[in-house]
Amino acid sequence: MPFHLDTFLPYLLSVAAHRTSARFSALYAAEAGLTIPEWRVLAHLDHSGAASVRDIHNLVHLDKSVVSRAASRLELAGLVQKEGDPHDRRLIVLQLTEDGRALMQRLSRVAGSFQAQILSELGADGPALARALRQLGPGQPGD
Amino acid sequence: MPFHLDTFLPYLLSVAAHRTSARFSALYAAEAGLTIPEWRVLAHLDHSGAASVRDIHNLVHLDKSVVSRAASRLELAGLVQKEGDPHDRRLIVLQLTEDGRALMQRLSRVAGSFQAQILSELGADGPALARALRQLGPGQPGD
DNA sequence: TTGACATCGTTGCGCCAGCAACGATACGGT
DNA sequence: ACCGTATCGTTGCTGGCGCAACGATGTCAA
Numbered sequence: 001m002p003f004h005l006d007t008f009l010p011y012l013l014s015v016a017a018h019r020t021s022a023r024f025s026a027l028y029a030a031e032a033g034l035t036i037p038e039w040r041v042l043a044h045l046d047h048s049g050a051a052s053v054r055d056i057h058n059l060v061h062l063d064k065s066v067v068s069r070a071a072s073r074l075e076l077a078g079l080v081q082k083e084g085d086p087h088d089r090r091l092i093v094l095q096l097t098e099d100g101r102a103l104m105q106r107l108s109r110v111a112g113s114f115q116a117q118i119l120s121e122l123g124a125d126g127p128a129l130a131r132a133l134r135q136l137g138p139g140q141p142g143d
Numbered sequence: 144m145p146f147h148l149d150t151f152l153p154y155l156l157s158v159a160a161h162r163t164s165a166r167f168s169a170l171y172a173a174e175a176g177l178t179i180p181e182w183r184v185l186a187h188l189d190h191s192g193a194a195s196v197r198d199i200h201n202l203v204h205l206d207k208s209v210v211s212r213a214a215s216r217l218e219l220a221g222l223v224q225k226e227g228d229p230h231d232r233r234l235i236v237l238q239l240t241e242d243g244r245a246l247m248q249r250l251s252r253v254a255g256s257f258q259a260q261i262l263s264e265l266g267a268d269g270p271a272l273a274r275a276l277r278q279l280g281p282g283q284p285g286d
Numbered sequence: 287t288t289g290a291c292a293t294c295g296t297t298g299c300g301c302c303a304g305c306a307a308c309g310a311t312a313c314g315g316t
Numbered sequence: 317a318c319c320g321t322a323t324c325g326t327t328g329c330t331g332g333c334g335c336a337a338c339g340a341t342g343t344c345a346a
Contacts, residue, residue, distance in 0.1 A: 128271030
């Protein structure tokens, strides 16, 4: 019996993830020309307050180097402030600037309405999708 | 109200997709050192029979160039046969070789048991996840 | 038939993710 | 205090994706 790719979960996940990210990117491209890593760093800082590169690396599942470069670009753009931690001088404390907070305030509205849009498209399957994705995502055994 | 990244669907999708692909890759890495595009091309050829680069590009959501290069690598590995279409000499007909079919026979068993494993982890949410992913994937409005 | 336009596969190029190596700093045992 | 080890952030490098351009072939209308 041949194998059907279009019922295979890793494939479906990959396609759905790409397409959904692309849809969302198109939305916030109007507000700001952010890459996905940059968006994640901003979003994380927005709800966690100050955080080190390593914190973000662990919690947002981005490689250290990706976080580092995203943070540098965001600093250049004036959205993020980088300063050394006085207690541990290896650490870099990242924090949103005033501009960064203002941007995230607008973007979180965009994100919220996008999320609502997606959920309305999914109907009753929405909650199950979220549960399943959290189950498949890291933080689970072997991570 | 700050924004919570860990309930945001594009983020959850991306993380779940990466992790699930990585888990599956680790499984078939033992059988064959395939990249994800190579795996998709093989899988599609296995259940569609002969197909052109363009067919795969459309149906498997890989860029033309990615399909082209994957096919070249697979031809070098002796898993796929490339020949010109006699009716339309622009087209390249891709087909599994004997070795390719044999490999896919083994890999489809691996894939099947992996799928079963995932579904058992998801429990009752499995079917809803599949439905939701198909809904979010392309082939929907605006694609 | 000819010529304008469309389609197919390949190739070149820019870009970013992922990995490893590095310098700098912190920690722990002796 | 000192030395070996661990951790943090940055940077160089390789490889692959995505886009655009190209040559080759096909199609259709005049």
